[in-house]
Amino acid sequence: MASTVVLHLTENLEPGPPHTAGRFGEYGGRYVPETLMAALNELEQAYAAASADPVFRAELDDLLHNFAGRPTPLYFASRLTEQLGGAKIYLKREDLLHTGAHKINNALGQGLLARRMGKRRIIAETGAGQHGVATATVCALLGMDCIVYMGEEDIRRQELNVLRMRLLGAEVCPVRSGSRTLKDAVNEALRDWVTNVRDTYYILGSALGPHPYPTMVRDFHRVIGVELRQQMLEREGRLPDAILACVGGGSNAIGAFHAFLGDKDVRLIGVEAGGRGKSLGDHAARFEGGVPGVLQGTYSYVLQDEDGQVALTHSVSAGLDYATVGPEHAALHDSGRASYVSADDAHVLEAVVRLSQAEGILPALESAHAVAECLRIAPQMPRHAILVVNLSGRGDKDMGILARELKIAGAEPLSGR
Amino acid sequence: MPIRFPQHPGLVVYLTAGDNGLFADAAQIRPGDLAVTREIALAAIDAGADVIELGVPFSDPMADGPVIQRASERALRAGTRLQHVLHLAAELRAARPAAGIILFSYLNPILRYGMSRFADAAAESGADGVLLTDMIVEEAGDYLAEMRRTGLNSVFLAAPTSPDARLQAIAEHSSGFIYAISRTGITGKQQQLAADAAALVERIRRWTRLPVAVGFGISNADHVAQVGQFADAAVIGSAIVELIERSTPATAPGEVSRFIKGLRQPSGADPWMQREQSARS
Numbered sequence: 001m002a003s004t005v006v007l008h009l010t011e012n013l014e015p016g017p018p019h020t021a022g023r024f025g026e027y028g029g030r031y032v033p034e035t036l037m038a039a040l041n042e043l044e045q046a047y048a049a050a051s052a053d054p055v056f057r058a059e060l061d062d063l064l065h066n067f068a069g070r071p072t073p074l075y076f077a078s079r080l081t082e083q084l085g086g087a088k089i090y091l092k093r094e095d096l097l098h099t100g101a102h103k104i105n106n107a108l109g110q111g112l113l114a115r116r117m118g119k120r121r122i123i124a125e126t127g128a129g130q131h132g133v134a135t136a137t138v139c140a141l142l143g144m145d146c147i148v149y150m151g152e153e154d155i156r157r158q159e160l161n162v163l164r165m166r167l168l169g170a171e172v173c174p175v176r177s178g179s180r181t182l183k184d185a186v187n188e189a190l191r192d193w194v195t196n197v198r199d200t201y202y203i204l205g206s207a208l209g210p211h212p213y214p215t216m217v218r219d220f221h222r223v224i225g226v227e228l229r230q231q232m233l234e235r236e237g238r239l240p241d242a243i244l245a246c247v248g249g250g251s252n253a254i255g256a257f258h259a260f261l262g263d264k265d266v267r268l269i270g271v272e273a274g275g276r277g278k279s280l281g282d283h284a285a286r287f288e289g290g291v292p293g294v295l296q297g298t299y300s301y302v303l304q305d306e307d308g309q310v311a312l313t314h315s316v317s318a319g320l321d322y323a324t325v326g327p328e329h330a331a332l333h334d335s336g337r338a339s340y341v342s343a344d345d346a347h348v349l350e351a352v353v354r355l356s357q358a359e360g361i362l363p364a365l366e367s368a369h370a371v372a373e374c375l376r377i378a379p380q381m382p383r384h385a386i387l388v389v390n391l392s393g394r395g396d397k398d399m400g401i402l403a404r405e406l407k408i409a410g411a412e413p414l415s416g417r
Numbered sequence: 418m419p420i421r422f423p424q425h426p427g428l429v430v431y432l433t434a435g436d437n438g439l440f441a442d443a444a445q446i447r448p449g450d451l452a453v454t455r456e457i458a459l460a461a462i463d464a465g466a467d468v469i470e471l472g473v474p475f476s477d478p479m480a481d482g483p484v485i486q487r488a489s490e491r492a493l494r495a496g497t498r499l500q501h502v503l504h505l506a507a508e509l510r511a512a513r514p515a516a517g518i519i520l521f522s523y524l525n526p527i528l529r530y531g532m533s534r535f536a537d538a539a540a541e542s543g544a545d546g547v548l549l550t551d552m553i554v555e556e557a558g559d560y561l562a563e564m565r566r567t568g569l570n571s572v573f574l575a576a577p578t579s580p581d582a583r584l585q586a587i588a589e590h591s592s593g594f595i596y597a598i599s600r601t602g603i604t605g606k607q608q609q610l611a612a613d614a615a616a617l618v619e620r621i622r623r624w625t626r627l628p629v630a631v632g633f634g635i636s637n638a639d640h641v642a643q644v645g646q647f648a649d650a651a652v653i654g655s656a657i658v659e660l661i662e663r664s665t666p667a668t669a670p671g672e673v674s675r676f677i678k679g680l681r682q683p684s685g686a687d688p689w690m691q692r693e694q695s696a697r698s
Contacts, residue, residue, distance in 0.1 A: 021555060021556075029556055030553060030555065030556060031524055031551045031552065031553070031556060032551055032553065033479075033480040033550060033551060033574065033576070034553060034573070034574040034575060034576045034579060034583075034587070034598070035480075035574075035576040035577075035578055035598060036578075037553055037576070037578070037579065037583060038576075038578040038579060038580060038583070039578065177486055177490075178476065178477065183477065184477075186479075187477055187478075187479045190479045190480075191479060191480070191481075191482070194480060197578060198578070291529075292528075293525045293528055293529060294523075294524045294525045294528060294551065295477060295525060296477070296479060297551070302525070304525065304529065306529070307498050307499060307526055307529060307530075308475075308499075308525045308526035308527070308528060308529030308530065309475065309476040309493060309526065310476040310477050310525070
């Protein structure tokens with residue numbers, strides 16, 4: 001059963017929309033310094049050629065299967081389902097992938113593409129460190145130089161991932177500008193790319209930035225939804241009623257959603273970071289507090305003040321702590337095809353404990369946003385309904401934060417909330 | 418209105434509007450009071466700057482190096498808003514009718530203000546044109562329509578990495594002048610100018626008769642003289658912003674004036690070997 005899925009892992013690389021200039025409805029596009037335009041055009045052409053090349057696809061298939069561990073299981077969370085007393089809950093286990101999150105799908109794809117383009121110097125940005133670890137891993141695998149930009153605040157709160165990246169041979173560059181988080185790491189990676197554009201490949205880690213990144217990153221993650229669809233049909237004989245995924249830039253969510261866009265009866269729900277409050281600066285819920293604008297090369301919803309200055313954000317999870325969102329999500333939001341809600345820090349921490357103790361699965365703080373929304377809506381759904389949570393990453397990296405936030409100390413089990 | 422460079426080589430001076438330097442006393446300056454930038458700009462014009470680029474500070478200046486990033490942060494902390502920069506443009510226009518004035522911004526503050534409303538306000542201020550750092554010609558439909566409607570010049574960037582087809586499109590959609598980036602990279606000083614600046618200007622001239630200004634990394638008189646051999650003007654950005662950073666509001670206009678006057682007095686040494694400090698002495 002598994003092998004049939006593996007053989008088709010990269011069939012989804014056929015170029016879908018956007019067809020012109022990287023637009024999803026009115027969102028997307030390219031808003032970059034002129035210096036990058038030749039590189040973006042080169043990348044677009046190289047990606048189109050690679051995605052149509054059976055040799056490229058076979059190598060990516062092989063690595064996704066034998067190196068990363070695809071396909072990932074679709075797990076029925078029976079105890080959690082029973083406890084909540086509503087919809088049947090399935091977990092798409094991206095957390096079981098090598099390096100601990102879905103990010104490896106894209107890092108492998110872009111890493112192979114960089115090698116094909118003859119670029120030996122790889123740069124990346126990272127928030128929670130999962131994309132940085134995935135990129136460092138792929139660079140070790142392919143023998144390429146790796147520089148990862150990471151905000152100082154994120155280095156502090158995701159120390160384990162920093163150590164992993166350095167162990168893997170990557171240089172981690174601290175970013176001290178702005179809020180010292182993901183947004184500032186992207187700025188610094190873009191500055192590096194503008195400066196070293198001729199020999200450097202930028203492995204952007206989310207479905208963000210200038211065209212062709214939002215499309216390409218989505219395509220590399222589209223395998224999540226393709227597998228999920230097939231697995232669900234095999235298990236239940238039908239499609240799920242709803243799919244939940246956390247949304248920072250939105251790569252795991254668009255990967256999980258995309259194969260279902262034509263299935264109008266499948267609700268697609270993105271969960272943003274509600275942070276510690278509703279005021280600008282206290283959260284990263286772009287669809288609640290943002291307005292359309294341009295940040296880091298793409299037109300999408302941006303948290304900003306009335307002067308168009310980008311707002312600071314807050315989330316307990318570094319990976320969702322970001323002021324804009326992938327442009328395809330903006331289009332799905334406006335069309336109503338997907339809906340977007342938020343989960344606040346307190347409910348997210350509660351969800352971490354709940355899933356850990358109900359199922360023996362420790363989710364990443366990012367993924368726990370989707371779990372928190374699941375805890376909220378599953379009891380309201382009938383027992384025959386099917387709810388899937390895309391569990392995008394595992395929470396080992398978050399133990400430092402969890403120890404502080406949940407006051408885990410001593411040897412006693414933490415009481416569930 | 419066309420932009421003129423009566424002297425050769427012309428000088429374009431970039432200033433981050435609302436940056437009062439490191440040593441300004443915040444308590445002395447009202448939010449949105451751009452008097453320091455105004456005095457510096459007037460001093461720059463009187464010292465020989467043909468065009469002032471008034472930089473609208475932005476929270477995420479992804480094309481700028483540390484010097485202009487710091488200046489942008491200071492300007493935002495001082496309460497600088499787009500309408501203050503527009504007001505400053507009007508003050509400069511009234512005080513120096515012949516000087517070129519370009520509004521230099523990232524796109525998002527303009528989008529938030531409203532492209533059409535911005536174009537009206539910019540034209541009313543007396544500015545000659547606009548340069549948007551993160552606007553490429555392919556995305557510029559609305560922007561160009563508004564610039565044409567209001568009679569403003571649209572200055573685009575051209576890069577060493579731009580192939581000829583892009584340079585042709587940039588030339589077709591530019592007015593006022595073309596800003597040629599002397600090297601790949603973010604703004605900031607460097608010891609040596611990339612040798613491909615001359616080649617880029619030559620390629621641009623195949624497509625346009627507009628003046629070509631060369632920027633990025635120009636910090637001394639010998640750089641300016643060298644640029645003058647193949648281009649119409651040199652753009653000085655980070656070198657002056659850094660000078661302002663280290664000056665006080667009282668001394669900055671004088672420092673900037675002396676620096677700009679010095680830019681037209683080359684030492685005659687090989688500019689590619691020059692230390693940037695030499696032009697200051």
